[in-house]
Amino acid sequence: MVAELPETGSPSSRFDxxxxxGGEDWWYHxxxxxxxxxxxxxxxRWPVLFVNSIGVRxxxxxxxxxxxxxxxxxxxxxxxxxxxxENGFHVFSPLxxxxxxxxxxTGWALAPQIRLAASMAGIRRPxxxxxxxxxxxxVDAIPSDFVVMQRTDRFEAFPEADGxxxxxxxxxxxQRADLVVYCAxxxxxxxxxxxRRSLLLTHGADVSRFAEAGRSPSPEPPDVAFLPRPRVGFxxxxxxxxxxPELFLAVARSLPDMAFVMVGGVSLEPGWxxxxxxxxxxxxxxxxxxxxxxxxxxxxxxWNDSDWIKACxxxxxxEYLATGRPVVTADFTALDGWRDLVHVAKGPxxxxxxxxxxxARPLDHEAVLSxxxxxxxxxxxxxxxxxxxxCGVRFVPGAHRPEAATA
Numbered sequence: 001m002v003a004e005l006p007e008t009g010s011p012s013s014r015f016d017x018x019x020x021x022g023g024e025d026w027w028y029h030x031x032x033x034x035x036x037x038x039x040x041x042x043x044x045r046w047p048v049l050f051v052n053s054i055g056v057r058x059x060x061x062x063x064x065x066x067x068x069x070x071x072x073x074x075x076x077x078x079x080x081x082x083x084x085x086e087n088g089f090h091v092f093s094p095l096x097x098x099x100x101x102x103x104x105x106t107g108w109a110l111a112p113q114i115r116l117a118a119s120m121a122g123i124r125r126p127x128x129x130x131x132x133x134x135x136x137x138x139v140d141a142i143p144s145d146f147v148v149m150q151r152t153d154r155f156e157a158f159p160e161a162d163g164x165x166x167x168x169x170x171x172x173x174x175q176r177a178d179l180v181v182y183c184a185x186x187x188x189x190x191x192x193x194x195x196r197r198s199l200l201l202t203h204g205a206d207v208s209r210f211a212e213a214g215r216s217p218s219p220e221p222p223d224v225a226f227l228p229r230p231r232v233g234f235x236x237x238x239x240x241x242x243x244x245p246e247l248f249l250a251v252a253r254s255l256p257d258m259a260f261v262m263v264g265g266v267s268l269e270p271g272w273x274x275x276x277x278x279x280x281x282x283x284x285x286x287x288x289x290x291x292x293x294x295x296x297x298x299x300x301x302x303w304n305d306s307d308w309i310k311a312c313x314x315x316x317x318x319e320y321l322a323t324g325r326p327v328v329t330a331d332f333t334a335l336d337g338w339r340d341l342v343h344v345a346k347g348p349x350x351x352x353x354x355x356x357x358x359x360a361r362p363l364d365h366e367a368v369l370s371x372x373x374x375x376x377x378x379x380x381x382x383x384x385x386x387x388x389x390x391c392g393v394r395f396v397p398g399a400h401r402p403e404a405a406t407a
Contacts, residue, residue, distance in 0.1 A: 013145045013393040017047035017088070017123030019114060021135030023153060025052040026091045027080060030236075030264075031286035032315050034152050034183065034203055035131045041381030043089035046395050049121045051114055052093045054134045082117045092117040111141035127393065130177075133169035139176045146393040149177035149195075151187065152203075154308055179391060181384070186310075186333050199387050202334075203315045204377035206290075210322035211369055213290035220295040221288065223281050227259040230359055233296030233325075235289055236316055238266040244304035244330065245272055250348030251302065252278050255355065263292045293323045298358045301329035302351065317342075318375055324365030326358035341368060 022035050031037075039048045082092045094113040118126060128144035130136070133155050139147055151174075156166045171194075174180060180195040182188035183202050192198065224231070232255070237243070245268055252260050252275050260278040273280075284292060293299060299320040303309045309332050317338065320327045327342040328351060329335065335344065341363070345354040389395075 014125065014396040015046075015127040015145060015393060016125045016396060016398055017049065017118070017121065017127070018042060018129055019118050019123060019126040019142065019144075020048060020050045020129040021132050021138060022050050022053050023131035023150070023155075025093070026050060026085070027052070027093070029053075030283075030289075032206075032289065032319070034315065035129075035150060037204065037206075037377040038381055038384065039129075040086070040089050041377050042385065043087045044381075045385065046127075047088040047122050048090065049114070049118045049123055049126075050089065050091045051117075051135075052091065053132050054094065054096050054110065082120060084121075088121075090117070090121040092121075111138055114138070115142060127388070130173055133166050133173065136169040136172045136176075139173070146179070146388070146391070147177045148388070149173045149180045151180050151191070152183040154187070154310075178393075179388065184334055185336075197391065199384070201380055201384060202375075203318065204375055204380040205315065205318035205322055205372065207318070207322045207369070207372050207376050210290045210293065210319050211324070211365075213294040214323035214325065214365060217291070217294035221284075221291055224261055224292060224295045227261065227279060229259070230257075230297040231259045231261050231295065232355060233261040233263070233293060233299045234302070235263040235293055235299070235319075236314075237264050238262065238268060240268060241306050241308045242303060243268070244302050247304075247330070247348055247351065248302045249273060249275070251352045251355070254348065254352045258355070261292070261296055263289070290319070290323065293320060293325060296325060298355055299323070299325050299327050300351075300355070301327070303330040303332055305330075318372060321363075321368050322372055324363050324368060326361060326363050328354045328358050341371065 020039050024033050039050050042048055084090050096110045126144050127146045129148045131150040156163050174194050180198045181201050185200055188198050188200055256277055262280045263284055265283050329342055331344050343354040343358050345351040
């Protein structure tokens with residue numbers, strides 16, 4: 001749905017590609033994220049330059065091994081420069097320091113780097129898409145006839161960010177954006193008076209990939225195959241702003257006969273979970289994630305009650321369902337429309353009981369897949385492109401702006 005009828009743009013409102021200031025890094029984040037998936041689909045019709053996240057905070061040496069890991073992976077990302085991934089989809093890692101202080105030190109060089117990379121990718125008159133709030137100043141530095149703000153995460157609620165700084169950046173983006181894309185209806189409603197136009201675009205899923213894994217789960221990943229059944233799976237970041245460790249520990253402790261399969265990075269304190277029936281398998285490539293989900297008997301989302309979760313629309317909900325495995329979850333607003341397909345539980349005792357119930361009640365896989373019709377990333381990209389065009393801006397190959405042709 002689009003809030004407010006779009007105004008008709010002028011005949012000169014055109015673009016020859018998309019520059020996306022992403023919220024993640026292509027080289028080390030899970031590639032199931034919204035901006036990765038949407039940009040890859042848009043690249044089938046328009047050239048796209050995906051700019052890896054410029055960061056909302058500066059890593060601190062006080063983080064110990066995490067600091068070194070973050071610096072190391074960013075250095076590897078920078079070393080890749082500009083890369084063509086597929087179709088018209090290019091990825092670029094600019095040289096810039098994260099955080100407000102880092103932006104002041106290196107921000108002057110950011111826009112010229114991006115403009116040069118875009119020109120090399122064949123984009124000289126861009127549609128500018130901004131997900132990372134730190135990209136707010138680029139709205140002024142990269143001339144564009146149309147600006148899209150991706151408001152699919154409540155970055156100001158991210159515990160490691162400077163809330164005041166990020167809030168100012170978000171306010172600027174909402175003021176300058178021609179279209180704001182939301183994935184949570186209540187957040188879109190909450191901010192209705194603050195933006196020019198808005199589009200509700202809930203997360204999609206690579207439905208066929210996850211459905212195929214669910215129908216044919218063998219061969220299982222070798223680090224799961226030896227684990228006993230029943231297996232309870234979680235796939236995603238195990239982070240303080242989303243994951244509820246107290247809930248999870250209580251549930252896993254009360255179900256010692258079940259193996260808990262945890263796939264994803266962990267940012268909680270070392271040793272937070274000493275239980276022998278919990279198995280941490282680490283990050284896995286996106287192409288392998290569906291097989292790990294399918295190797296489990298039930299899939300869980302033990303979310304906390306943070307502002308981040310309240311504003312989210314987790315991609316894994318539809319991925320979980322597409323595998324055909326029963327789902328047990330804590331309650332959150334984005335479940336609306338899907339509650340009849342999942343087991344919603346509040347508190348450890350109810351959550352553990354729901355897992356046992358889910359194991360005894362398999363999903364009707366084909367019926368679930370019929371509900372997921374129209375929830376593919378391709379269909380989401382179609383809706384998005386139609387909405388942009390309805391706003392009076394059109395794609396014209398090679399339509400370039402002379403002053404933006406060089407860095």
